[in-house]
Amino acid sequence: MALAELQKLDLESAALRKAAEVYPRQMAELEREFGAARGAVEAERARLLDVERQRRTLEQNIADEKEKVKKWEGRLAEQRSTREYAALAREIDIAKKANLTMAEELVELGKGMATLRETVKQKEQEHLARVEQVAGRLAELRRESENFAAQVKGLDGRRAAAAAQVHPPLLQRYETVRRRRMPALVTVVAGTCQGCNMNVPPQLYNTLKTTLGTDVCPSCHRIICAPEAIEPVAPARAPAAKG
Ligand SMILES: [Zn+2]
Structure with missing residues (x-):
């Protein structure tokens, strides 16, 4: 019976379309996951840049303080009164101590940066591996999806012929x-x-x-x-x- 043939094709086509519905969903899910992973790498990179900025500021502060101490030490000899001399000597002492503290901070920051650089490198490698994996899976899904589309198209052609047979x-x-x-x-x-x-x-x-x-x-x-x-x-x- 021509109508039964037509319905068979329609049911088959509907089943194919239904099965193919998973592809756009899966592809979007992969792309979303991929974006999140890239975001994580970028966040680590931003953290590293931030620490690098901190280090530059600290280095600049240390240089400024050293310059100041040098200037003050030069002025020390010019001090007339013992009181003024002692006051300046105390200022120099405080500045030197502050400089020492900043130098220690700089060392710690350097250690932190080394760790952070390792983390960034590791995350980048993980991300690259994931990129390849995701790209491969996406290509696979695209192929499967195209395969379904071709099958549906083939059915559409057969359907037109089958419909022509129905009163x-x-x-x-x-x-x-x-x-x-x-x-x-x-x-x-x-x-x-x-x-x-x-x-x-x-x-x-x-x-x-x-x-x-x-x-x-x-x-x-x-x-x-x-x-x-x-x-x-x-x-x-x-x-x-x-x-
Ligand atoms: Zn009925």
């Missing part, structure tokens, strides 16, 4: 029902519509069986037919002569 008013009816419920064509088995499980009037059932035509289920409005209309019972054949 136009029946095709129209099928298209109307199909938009609301699939399958749109169902069989009636032992008087029961296989679409809605309701009994059809016995007269209608008998007609379907004898004419092998189609009608409409009074309950669900699907197109109904006898099972034999879809898969005709093989005509009785004379048994092959055995020799």
